Amino acid sequence: xxxxxxRIPTQHxxxxxxxxxxxxxAAWTALGSNLSTMWxxxxxxxxxxxxxxxxxxxxxxxxxxDSHNGHVPWNMMFHGAVLAAILVxxxxxxxxxxxxxxxxxxxxxxxxxxxxxxHSDMDMEGDGEHEGH
Numbered sequence: 800x801x802x803x804x805x806r807i808p809t810q811h812x813x814x815x816x817x818x819x820x821x822x823x824x825a826a827w828t829a830l831g832s833n834l835s836t837m838w839x840x841x842x843x844x845x846x847x848x849x850x851x852x853x854x855x856x857x858x859x860x861x862x863x864x865d866s867h868n869g870h871v872p873w874n875m876m877f878h879g880a881v882l883a884a885i886l887v888x889x890x891x892x893x894x895x896x897x898x899x900x901x902x903x904x905x906x907x908x909x910x911x912x913x914x915x916x917x918h919s920d921m922d923m924e925g926d927g928e929h930e931g932h
Contacts, residue, residue: 814857821850 825846828839 810857814853817853817857818850821846821853 825843828834828842828846832839834842
């Protein structure tokens with residue numbers, strides 16, 4: 800374990816500062832850079848892997864001498880990675896195909912055309928009543 804007599808956990812402070820810096824860099828990459836979408840996604844993924852490594856080594860003490868010769872709970876890390884991959888893949892799938900809540904079989908564009916047509920039936924006198932509703 801680390802030395803408990805220290806007043807300031809320098810390893811944790813450095814890890815926290817690096818995590819904040821990487822998060823800000825990822826936010827700037829997404830919001831402020833003029834990179835193409837492919838480069839933005841690639842750089843954010845690289846920054847995420849670097850930040851995961853920082854988390855594992857700085858905060859979760861993956862390779863400490865007191866952890867039985869660097870014992871790493873690979874089983875738990877594998878299952879966590881599989882769960883994260885399933886969540887990311889499922890989220891990308893749902894966001895990519897743009898499913899709507901239209902259960903009666905009509906197309907979303909037809910709804911928009913009907914909605915725009917309904918507004919033309921408004922009374923011109925300004926009383927705000929619709930005909931047929």
